[in-house]
Amino acid sequence: MIPSLDLLLALAFGNLGLMLLAGRNPTAGLLSMILYALQGWVLVMLMPALAEGAASGLAFQVFGWSLSWELNGLGWFFAIITVGAAFFSAWFAAGAWGVQGTRSPWAFHVTLAANVAAMLLLLASRDLLTLFIGWELVTWAGYAMMIQSGGPATRAAYKYLIYGVAGGLAVLAAVVLIQVQAGGLGFAAVAAWMPGISTGMLWALMLLLGVGFGIKMAFLPFHRWQAEAYGESPGPAAAFLGAISSRMGLFGLLILLVHFIGLARLDELLLPLIGLDARILWMWLSALTIIIPTFIALKQNDARMLLAWHGIGQGGYMLLGVLVGSELGVAGGLLHVFNYATYQAVLFLVMGAVVYRTGTAHLDRLGGLITRMPLSYVAMLFAIIGLAGLPPMNGFVSKWMVYKALLDEGLPLLFVAAVIGTLGTILSVFKLIHNVFLGQLRVEHEQIREVPFSMWGPMIALSLIVFITGYMPGLALDLVMVAQTSLGFAALDYHLGGFVTDTGNLNMLAVVSVLLLGMGIGAGIFLLGGNKSKRVHQLDNYAGGHFLTTEVRYHYSHHFYAGLLRLIGPWYITLIKRLEGGIAALTDTLAAGSDGLYRTAYTPILMLAATVLGLALVL
Amino acid sequence: MDFDWQHMLIELLVMPTLAFVVGLVMVLMARRLRARIERRVGPPFWQPLWDILKLYSKRTQVSHGHMHEISIIVLLGGMIAMEVFLPVPGFDTFAHHGDALTLIYLMMVPTLGMALGVSACANPNGSIGIARALTAMLAYDVPFIITVAGAAMLYGTTSLPEIIAIQQQQGLEGWGAVQMPLLALAALISMQAMLGKEPFEIYVAPAEIATGPMTEMSGKFLGSMFIMQCFQLYTVSVLYTTLFLGGGENWATFLIKIFVVVAIPMTLTNIFPRYKTEAVVAWLWKWPTAIALVGLFVVMMR
Numbered sequence: 001m002i003p004s005l006d007l008l009l010a011l012a013f014g015n016l017g018l019m020l021l022a023g024r025n026p027t028a029g030l031l032s033m034i035l036y037a038l039q040g041w042v043l044v045m046l047m048p049a050l051a052e053g054a055a056s057g058l059a060f061q062v063f064g065w066s067l068s069w070e071l072n073g074l075g076w077f078f079a080i081i082t083v084g085a086a087f088f089s090a091w092f093a094a095g096a097w098g099v100q101g102t103r104s105p106w107a108f109h110v111t112l113a114a115n116v117a118a119m120l121l122l123l124a125s126r127d128l129l130t131l132f133i134g135w136e137l138v139t140w141a142g143y144a145m146m147i148q149s150g151g152p153a154t155r156a157a158y159k160y161l162i163y164g165v166a167g168g169l170a171v172l173a174a175v176v177l178i179q180v181q182a183g184g185l186g187f188a189a190v191a192a193w194m195p196g197i198s199t200g201m202l203w204a205l206m207l208l209l210g211v212g213f214g215i216k217m218a219f220l221p222f223h224r225w226q227a228e229a230y231g232e233s234p235g236p237a238a239a240f241l242g243a244i245s246s247r248m249g250l251f252g253l254l255i256l257l258v259h260f261i262g263l264a265r266l267d268e269l270l271l272p273l274i275g276l277d278a279r280i281l282w283m284w285l286s287a288l289t290i291i292i293p294t295f296i297a298l299k300q301n302d303a304r305m306l307l308a309w310h311g312i313g314q315g316g317y318m319l320l321g322v323l324v325g326s327e328l329g330v331a332g333g334l335l336h337v338f339n340y341a342t343y344q345a346v347l348f349l350v351m352g353a354v355v356y357r358t359g360t361a362h363l364d365r366l367g368g369l370i371t372r373m374p375l376s377y378v379a380m381l382f383a384i385i386g387l388a389g390l391p392p393m394n395g396f397v398s399k400w401m402v403y404k405a406l407l408d409e410g411l412p413l414l415f416v417a418a419v420i421g422t423l424g425t426i427l428s429v430f431k432l433i434h435n436v437f438l439g440q441l442r443v444e445h446e447q448i449r450e451v452p453f454s455m456w457g458p459m460i461a462l463s464l465i466v467f468i469t470g471y472m473p474g475l476a477l478d479l480v481m482v483a484q485t486s487l488g489f490a491a492l493d494y495h496l497g498g499f500v501t502d503t504g505n506l507n508m509l510a511v512v513s514v515l516l517l518g519m520g521i522g523a524g525i526f527l528l529g530g531n532k533s534k535r536v537h538q539l540d541n542y543a544g545g546h547f548l549t550t551e552v553r554y555h556y557s558h559h560f561y562a563g564l565l566r567l568i569g570p571w572y573i574t575l576i577k578r579l580e581g582g583i584a585a586l587t588d589t590l591a592a593g594s595d596g597l598y599r600t601a602y603t604p605i606l607m608l609a610a611t612v613l614g615l616a617l618v619l
Numbered sequence: 620m621d622f623d624w625q626h627m628l629i630e631l632l633v634m635p636t637l638a639f640v641v642g643l644v645m646v647l648m649a650r651r652l653r654a655r656i657e658r659r660v661g662p663p664f665w666q667p668l669w670d671i672l673k674l675y676s677k678r679t680q681v682s683h684g685h686m687h688e689i690s691i692i693v694l695l696g697g698m699i700a701m702e703v704f705l706p707v708p709g710f711d712t713f714a715h716h717g718d719a720l721t722l723i724y725l726m727m728v729p730t731l732g733m734a735l736g737v738s739a740c741a742n743p744n745g746s747i748g749i750a751r752a753l754t755a756m757l758a759y760d761v762p763f764i765i766t767v768a769g770a771a772m773l774y775g776t777t778s779l780p781e782i783i784a785i786q787q788q789q790g791l792e793g794w795g796a797v798q799m800p801l802l803a804l805a806a807l808i809s810m811q812a813m814l815g816k817e818p819f820e821i822y823v824a825p826a827e828i829a830t831g832p833m834t835e836m837s838g839k840f841l842g843s844m845f846i847m848q849c850f851q852l853y854t855v856s857v858l859y860t861t862l863f864l865g866g867g868e869n870w871a872t873f874l875i876k877i878f879v880v881v882a883i884p885m886t887l888t889n890i891f892p893r894y895k896t897e898a899v900v901a902w903l904w905k906w907p908t909a910i911a912l913v914g915l916f917v918v919m920m921r
Contacts, residue, residue, distance in 0.1 A: 522695025563896025
């Protein structure tokens with residue numbers, strides 16, 4: 001077999017067909033795992049061919065439009081993450097979870113395969129028409145994946161679909177606009193036409209594409225659908241969706257807004273009165289996308305909702321990094337896509353495992369699971385350190401790059417905003433691990449056991465990736481550079497451990513080694529020094545003179561961070577509720593307006609508008 | 620960058636040891652200062668060390684499971700790593716492998732370690748203390764991060780040895796405290812909170828044992844917290860000296876500077892009552908943050 005894009009797509013669609021036929025079979029999970037692994041192998045083999053583009057032999061004409069596919073470096077980078085996320089999700093579902101954890105393993109395997117196939121098709125698009133087709137397929141495949149739990153998931157998925165269709169229409173409008181103006185849809189034609197476009201055209205394109213792709217990224221103010229839609233999906237489905245699905249929006253923005261239009265052009269778009277340019281505006285929107293969802297996450301009582309809200313916030317770092325536009329910033333934003341996918345997948349898988357064993361993800365109804373599910377605990381610990389962006393995990397490296405790029409470009413306020421998001425994340429992920437795994441073990445959970453290997457295997461494997469790419473970020477940066485150079489940015493200067501720049505260095509090899517060595521010294525002092533410690537039962541605890549029994553609930557989980565929430569609680573109501581109310585009211589007004597236009601035939605006005613527009617086009 | 624293994628190994632062992640010794644003396648100074656203000660004599664010279672040795676040698680050492688012990692190791696490891704990445708006179712090999720941002724995030728590792736350990740004890744009183752401690756961290760890190768951003772803007776670098784070199788080239792008027800007095804003031808206030816001193820010490824709450832992180836910490840677990848306190852005093856004062864007071868030219872001036880820096884919050888702490896948690900956040904997000912933002916604005920205008 002010669003690895004080619006055709007082989008990749010054949011494997012992806014073959015997998016879809018196979019799952020449609022044999023998805024109920026107990027071996028289906030294993031089978032799809034093998035097929036995802038093969039897709040990963042093909043992608044790795046394709047790497048040398050990316051410089052000139054790996055084209056597909058598949059090309060056909062529909063109504064005079066030619067459709068063809070080609071994978072470039074950027075698409076390859078996202079494809080690797082997609083296939084990787086699918087592989088680990090399928091692994092999780094391959095064993096006990098597929099039998100007992102879900103209503104329909106068939107639905108899970110089929111929708112996962114459909115999502116991967118649709119995403120690969122999107123990532124390999126060569127012109128705007130295939131991009132749009134891929135985009136719609138991804139939207140609908142995502143919908144199919146979200147509805148599989150039924151109940152509240154159906155409602156959340158429906159909400160997503162409405163947003164998704166609106167976004168799709170915005171993308172379609174942009175595609176039509178480009179076709180009319182540029183006279184072609186091929187990326188080459190678009191790239192040739194883009195530099196000469198007028199400011200008005202640029203505004204139109206930026207808004208249409210920003211809305212269209214921003215909705216998929218759950219970019220503020222289009223963020224309201226995502227948490228519910230992802231959170232209500234079953235464990236591994238949420239892991240896959242959370243890890244990569246939203247990044248398709250980032251891919252669209254990168255290819256059209258960053259690659260074709262170019263960040264420099266965005267600087268020309270000055271806002272009237274304020275004097276800010278469009279790029280700074282986007283960056284501040286990214287910063288708000290980091291902060292507001294992070295603090296909404298802090299308030300959640302359901303672990304999956306908490307994670308899903310963080311997913312929205314983390315998307316802000318990626319776009320913020322890319323919009324800085326320096327090599328370090330773009331690499332940081334792209335690296336964050338990879339890093340985020342690794343730890344977010346772990347977190348959703350762990351919560352999937354907890355739900356599998358306990359039946360709930362409610363943060364007030366868990367606790368003390370560390371003694372029962374130690375491997376899940378370790379996986380979650382690694383992943384939350386990654387999500388919080390602390391050394392020694394990989395999340396720190398990509399966030400460091402974004403911070404550094406912001407400081408180097410003289411944007412300290414955005415840097416402060418990004419760090420505030422990180423601080424909020426630390427608080428919120430600590431609440432997560434505390435309420436689920438630490439504290440008092442409940443009586444009803446005393447008999448549960450660790451999940452089987454098919455479930456802890458992917459969690460531990462992924463959390464090791466989180467650690468290793470934090471220790472040696474150069475490994476992940478090798479992948480990032482493929483995407484970065486294909487976007488038209490210069491490659492970043494880096495080594496296995498990090499970076500040497502004129503304004504400050506980062507060498508994770510040194511940082512992590514010293515940290516591990518320090519822990520070794522600490523272990524020596526603590527374990528060898530002093531008297532031997534004696535293990536006591538969890539009820540052998542200080543209770544102000546009271547006697548603790550199993551009936552006494554002795555775990556602080558409800559209304560965590562009470563002091564902070566007393567202060568910022570009212571802000572949620574004033575700021576966020578009003579913001580959301582404003583968005584809802586605006587949508588209502590627009591809907592009512594278009595409804596009125598559609599239902600009531602103001603023929604003369606429509607005729608007048610059409611005539612004016614026609615004249616404007618002709619003259 | 621070439622690797623001088625011998626030198627690195629020496630740094631790795633000497634720097635944390637020095638930090639610990641200096642930190643012990645700082646604890647002694649803090650306790651004597653408080654004693655003098657309260658017209659007491661204060662503890663003898665070796666008291667801070669005896670306290671730790673006593674706690675380590677207690678016969679009953681209550682452990683609440685593996686995570687309780689591992690978290691202490693993480694805490695000590697994070698502290699040791701922090702000391703190694705601080706530039707001090709004669710030892711800055713490792714400081715070139717990281718920068719101010721790395722250090723700030725390394726400083727959160729021991730906090731996280733402590734938080735995990737306390738939670739592993741399954742005592743809600745401890746967890747309440749941790750919730751308060753993390754809230755306080757969110758509060759004091761906002762003004763602190765703004766001052767770091769301001770320093771990075773002023774010096775044009777985040778490398779700590781570079782920052783020291785720039786300040787030392789220009790002499791006294793090149794010092795951060797002279798160049799950006801507002802930021803230096805804001806950092807001083809957030810340092811007070813970072814060290815957990817009045818009026819920002821509700822999360823330590825030494826007077827109410829039942830609701831603080833230390834609830835289930837006894838024996839060598841508590842002793843390790845004492846060690847952490849030594850490291851913390853040293854780290855924060857060295858970082859402040861590095862950013863605002865020109866770092867250390869030699870060990871004599873360096874020690875004078877860091878002891879003066881520690882003496883300020885340790886004196887102020889005796890004259891304040893205590894804020895509630897939400898008042899800590901509200902106050903720190905108001906005054907020091909406003910001062911820091913004005914300071915940052917001034918730096919940006921240059």
